[in-house]
Amino acid sequence: MAGGMAADDARYPVITGMGIVAAPGFGMEAVWGAMQKGESGLRPLSLFESPRYGQVLAGEVRRDLTELGAPLRGSRSDRLGWLAAKQAIDSSKIDLRVCGDRTGLLLGTSVGGSFDSERFLTTLIKQRKMRVRPTRFHECASAIEIIADDFGLYGPSMAIATACSSSALAIATAADLIMTGEADVMLAGGADSLSRMTWGGFHSLLLVDSAGCRPFDANRAGMSLGEGAAILVIEAEEIARKRGASILARLTGWGASCDAYHATAPHPQGAGAAAAMQSALRRAGLEPKAIDYVNAHGTGTRDNDVAEASALKSTFGERVPPVSSTKRFFGHSLAASGAIEAVVCIEALRCGQLPPNIGFTTTDPAIGFEPVKKMKHASLSHVMSNSFGFGGNNAVLIFSQPESPASTRPVRPTPVAVTGIGVIGPGTVTNREIEPPLPPGTVLAHSCGNLAGAESLSPNQRRRLNRMVQMALLAARGSHAANPAQRVAIAMGTGMGCLEEGAAFIENLISKDEREPMPARFPGSVHNAPAAQIAIDQQARGLNSAPTMGELSFECALWQAISQLWSGEADCALAGAVDELNKYPLSIGKRWGLWTEKTRPGEGAIAANLVPGENVKESLAKVTAVHFGRYPRPFDPTREVDWIASKVALETIDVVLSGAGGLSDLEPMYQSVISEFSKRAGKPLEHQTYKGLCGEFHAASAFGFSRALDLLRQGKRGILLYTLSVRGGRAACIIRM
Amino acid sequence: MDRTLDMSVSTNELKAKIIESLRLQDVTPEQIEDDAPLFGTGLGLDSIDALELVVMLEKHYGIVIKDIEEGRPAFRSVRTLAEFIEAKQAPK
Numbered sequence: 120m121a122g123g124m125a126a127d128d129a130r131y132p133v134i135t136g137m138g139i140v141a142a143p144g145f146g147m148e149a150v151w152g153a154m155q156k157g158e159s160g161l162r163p164l165s166l167f168e169s170p171r172y173g174q175v176l177a178g179e180v181r182r183d184l185t186e187l188g189a190p191l192r193g194s195r196s197d198r199l200g201w202l203a204a205k206q207a208i209d210s211s212k213i214d215l216r217v218c219g220d221r222t223g224l225l226l227g228t229s230v231g232g233s234f235d236s237e238r239f240l241t242t243l244i245k246q247r248k249m250r251v252r253p254t255r256f257h258e259c260a261s262a263i264e265i266i267a268d269d270f271g272l273y274g275p276s277m278a279i280a281t282a283c284s285s286s287a288l289a290i291a292t293a294a295d296l297i298m299t300g301e302a303d304v305m306l307a308g309g310a311d312s313l314s315r316m317t318w319g320g321f322h323s324l325l326l327v328d329s330a331g332c333r334p335f336d337a338n339r340a341g342m343s344l345g346e347g348a349a350i351l352v353i354e355a356e357e358i359a360r361k362r363g364a365s366i367l368a369r370l371t372g373w374g375a376s377c378d379a380y381h382a383t384a385p386h387p388q389g390a391g392a393a394a395a396m397q398s399a400l401r402r403a404g405l406e407p408k409a410i411d412y413v414n415a416h417g418t419g420t421r422d423n424d425v426a427e428a429s430a431l432k433s434t435f436g437e438r439v440p441p442v443s444s445t446k447r448f449f450g451h452s453l454a455a456s457g458a459i460e461a462v463v464c465i466e467a468l469r470c471g472q473l474p475p476n477i478g479f480t481t482t483d484p485a486i487g488f489e490p491v492k493k494m495k496h497a498s499l500s501h502v503m504s505n506s507f508g509f510g511g512n513n514a515v516l517i518f519s520q521p522e523s524p525a526s527t528r529p530v531r532p533t534p535v536a537v538t539g540i541g542v543i544g545p546g547t548v549t550n551r552e553i554e555p556p557l558p559p560g561t562v563l564a565h566s567c568g569n570l571a572g573a574e575s576l577s578p579n580q581r582r583r584l585n586r587m588v589q590m591a592l593l594a595a596r597g598s599h600a601a602n603p604a605q606r607v608a609i610a611m612g613t614g615m616g617c618l619e620e621g622a623a624f625i626e627n628l629i630s631k632d633e634r635e636p637m638p639a640r641f642p643g644s645v646h647n648a649p650a651a652q653i654a655i656d657q658q659a660r661g662l663n664s665a666p667t668m669g670e671l672s673f674e675c676a677l678w679q680a681i682s683q684l685w686s687g688e689a690d691c692a693l694a695g696a697v698d699e700l701n702k703y704p705l706s707i708g709k710r711w712g713l714w715t716e717k718t719r720p721g722e723g724a725i726a727a728n729l730v731p732g733e734n735v736k737e738s739l740a741k742v743t744a745v746h747f748g749r750y751p752r753p754f755d756p757t758r759e760v761d762w763i764a765s766k767v768a769l770e771t772i773d774v775v776l777s778g779a780g781g782l783s784d785l786e787p788m789y790q791s792v793i794s795e796f797s798k799r800a801g802k803p804l805e806h807q808t809y810k811g812l813c814g815e816f817h818a819a820s821a822f823g824f825s826r827a828l829d830l831l832r833q834g835k836r837g838i839l840l841y842t843l844s845v846r847g848g849r850a851a852c853i854i855r856m
Numbered sequence: 857m858d859r860t861l862d863m864s865v866s867t868n869e870l871k872a873k874i875i876e877s878l879r880l881q882d883v884t885p886e887q888i889e890d891d892a893p894l895f896g897t898g899l900g901l902d903s904i905d906a907l908e909l910v911v912m913l914e915k916h917y918g919i920v921i922k923d924i925e926e927g928r929p930a931f932r933s934v935r936t937l938a939e940f941i942e943a944k945q946a947p948k
Contacts, residue, residue: 324907325924340923384903579900582879635915638907 130355131371131525132294134518135364136211138203138308139462141347141449142178145187146206150448151466155494157477159447161331161343166313167234171633172322176331178345178450179313193265194232194256196348199455200310203348204266207306211352211364215271218358223274223302223748224267225293226350227285227309229454229645231259231278234314237625244556244629251707258615259646259667262310264846273749274302276848277668277675280454280616280646282508283416284375285309286349287457287516288664291373293353295682298530301746303358308350308458316621316644317453318344319628323636324383332419332451334444334476335428335490337483342418345450349458351465356525366521368465371501372405374398375688377609377663378511379654382642385423386511389430391660392416395513396434396503398688403517404526405501407435410517412473412502414460415490417444418451419478427505428486440503443476443491457506457514464502464518473497509642510651512663530686535742536735537727537854541597541695542825543567543590544723545813556626557706562714564700565721565814572596583639584652585620587613587699590724591649592656595693599728601657608661608689609650610679611697611726612672614817616646616665618701649697649724661689670778670842671747672696673725673821674850678745684731695726696818713815718781721814725821740831740854747850750843756791760799763839763851769800771837772853774830776823778842780808781815785843792841805835820850827854865938865945874934877912878905890935906931919944 139146142160143153153160161176169175180199185191188205189198204224208215215222235253242250256265259278267276275296279289286309293307321327321344328341359366376398378391385392400407415427424444431439445463452459467474476490501519546565553560572593573581584592591611601607621644624637642648647665654663662683666675673696680694700722708714729742746766750759763769775796779789797804807830813822820842827838831854840852871885874894878901892898895906903924910927913919919941921927930940 323911324904325910325922381902382904578881582881583904635911638911639904642904 129357130298130300131369131527132297132353133356133359133369133521134351134367134465135354135359136207136213136352137350137367137462137465138206138210139349139459140180140199140202141452141459142180142345143448145182147462147466154448154474157475159331159477161447161450167315169318169633172318175327175329176343177313178343178452180346190265190269194235194261195312196228196230196232196310197256197262197265199312199346199348200226200262201266201269203308203310203350204270204306207350207352208270213304213352218304219271220273221303222272223296223305224263224272224276225289225305225307226262226278227289227454227457228259228262228278228311229280229282229285230311230314230317232257232261233316234312237315240625241629244626249558251710254707258669260669260846263668267749268847272306273751275748277666280665280667281512281663282510282645282647283451283453284457284506284508284512284514285454287504287506287514288375290351290458290461290516291375291514292679294370294373295530295686297353297355299532299682299685303355305353306350307353308348309455310348311346311452311454313344313346315628316625319633319636320624320641323638323641326420328419331478332446333478334417334419334446335424335483335486336479337481339419339421339424341420343446343450345452347449347452347455347459349455349462351458351461368468368521369519369523369525370516371519371525371527372399372403372517374402374515375662376513377654377660379658379660380511382651383509385426385507387426389426391511391513392427392430392505392507393433394660395515396430399503399515399517402528404528405517408438409501410440410503411497411499412467413440413442414464414502414504415442415444416505416507417446419446423507425485428488439488441473441491442488443474445474447478460504461516464504468499468502468518468520471496471499509645510647510663512647512651532685533731534733535681535684535729535731536738537740537742537828538730538735538737539599539728540739540825540828541594541726543570543594545822546721546723548719551700551705553702553706557702560706560709562705562709563719564705565719566700567722585617585643587617587619587697588643588649588652590699591695591697592652594695594724594726595653595657598693598726603658605690606661607657607659608680608683608692609653609659610664610666610676611650611653611695612666612676612818613646613649613696614667614669614672614698615704617644617648618703619699620644622701622703653693668844668848669817669846670820670844671848671850672817673824674745674747674842674852677742677852678747680729681742681745684729692729693726694729695724696821697724698722698816698818713782718783719814721816721819723813723818723822725825727824740828740856742852743855744853747848749847750849752847754788756795759792760795764799766851767853769796772839773835773837774805774807775839775841776807776809776827778810778820778823781810782845784845788843831856865941867934867938870938871934873912873916874909877908888934891933894931894933917941917945
């Protein structure tokens, strides 16, 4: 791999700072104080009106975020994340002015700006008024923009939206970025606010215990929802030691897996959960008996707790270490929960105390063990944190004492070959109607129409899976033949997620005041529904991720998929991206003037199959470098070409394939970089674009990738796929024959 | 086999409501047998379909189920579901 990707055994990830905002308190001290007293943060919901479930307990952050110092800009999730980031940066005493370009931000978030967009929808549906402002921060990636821009983080950054495992996966991916040398320092964690969507959604699944969750208890009757944010500062050990940082803990192990079983139900024996725990132990080079405490996912639903108990027993045998679920303190804060529990684990290590499983009274014979009931002292060397999400998405982290010897397996970057590509699209230009409750209108759009190959889907797939998931599934099938003997990782990026399904669910919830919900649509609305359904379709049990980073969603997925090949966690990896047309971006984009005669919205799904190795027989192309980060503002083309030149020898590039020809805000930026690039390379550069073919949408750079393969077939040798995002991201990907 | 049950809940109407609420494709009420299992084999329904049936029961029959365990025995077949609705609707 080109510059910056050399593995270095001294680059073990260590934790040097942390921040937390959650129902039990603001900041680590307040949270730990509440935990020592055994005080639950659950109270009746007050954040929004819930006609049907208003008295149900929730883990709500009841402090005024502005008074706590949050910026006025951003969604509630973004602002919670900002507060946790501020605490984490302050506690690590790091000077970001010195290392901003080697520092990135990885955030797990699944709700994103839903809470704020719901205000827009409520006004639209109930008062027939278009007040679009709150939708500005709808995207999950908006938190990255708000936080990274404020604190000056220019390194690799993305959001990950894999429901309840999002932030554990974000922390794991941050560790991979540090181990590969792609970043020196990462802020990593998660942020999710309460929202009508998830509130109504989990109620529609009958998974909520109105009196508050009782994890692992024989009489448990469901989960409690919560909200919050937690962020860690993770550094390469050598960097932290050099600046004299105080090291709170090591991140020694991380592992991810997919049940490939069902959209919402966990595998009954917790097979995927056990695989993730074992993968984290292998990575850490630890035996199961080295683990002194497990912070369980322990949601309090009947199915989760019994499956997790079974996974714990299959991993640890007779001697299951002390276990507790801390969900009754916080509520289940979905994408933030993995990071919140990571922070709890690190504090447990530091204080030598086991956090209690409040809410538990009676042992369940189906579980067979009693969790930690009272906060108690213990000597802890290594602790494990479990996070499991919708789609059977599992992520496990292991934290260890700072002085414990580092035995984490290094990550070895190797060449990667593309052996197949599946493409749904580009659409044909048609006039698209904007439907109610939006004001009527039409927009010219590139639509994929009826999906080619949809007849190959099973009757249940056609009935249950929304169109966007079907697009992803068909693209994935087109990229390779599933081989159950292989360990397959999947990273399917998306900028906006399944908007059609999500909008149908929330419109119904608001217009009917939570009556007659649509339970089948809720699990289909999560960003990781495409990745999870591909896994079920292909029985792919490796990492399963849904990176979301606006126009760079594909490149982020590509990096994450390739990192699984480097770490030896997968034999092959599927990288792709998908986004669909939807009336809301059409209508709001029209109002904001995004859609013009030249810039038309589009949709599509692309998946590429990747395998490790230098001389792969069926190779269509080699991906020799993938880099993503953020550009400092104001945008400077000279600095931009410096960044590209630091990753690749400019003279080896024949063609720059850019995302130009789409949104007008990005146009002058692309043109200035191309002209600066030509000057520096000392030859006129061939510049090609692809958005004229497929339209403008977040996953479009995946089309650029498929276009690059066409150009290689036509005899081009070195292609730079160069993408900018309006939210401040940039990516450079080198594709060669 | 489409025997008419001796009850006030029309099984044919119930079958039509099941097909509608679960968006079953290429299935007619006549193809669903009164005693055939709805879940697992048979129509191949899963836990999310059970939740859609919960919504259907509330919408059309005014029956509220708060714990899926309560509905589980009722969801075995069209006949058990019809009996469940009868019992719930009977004057107390």
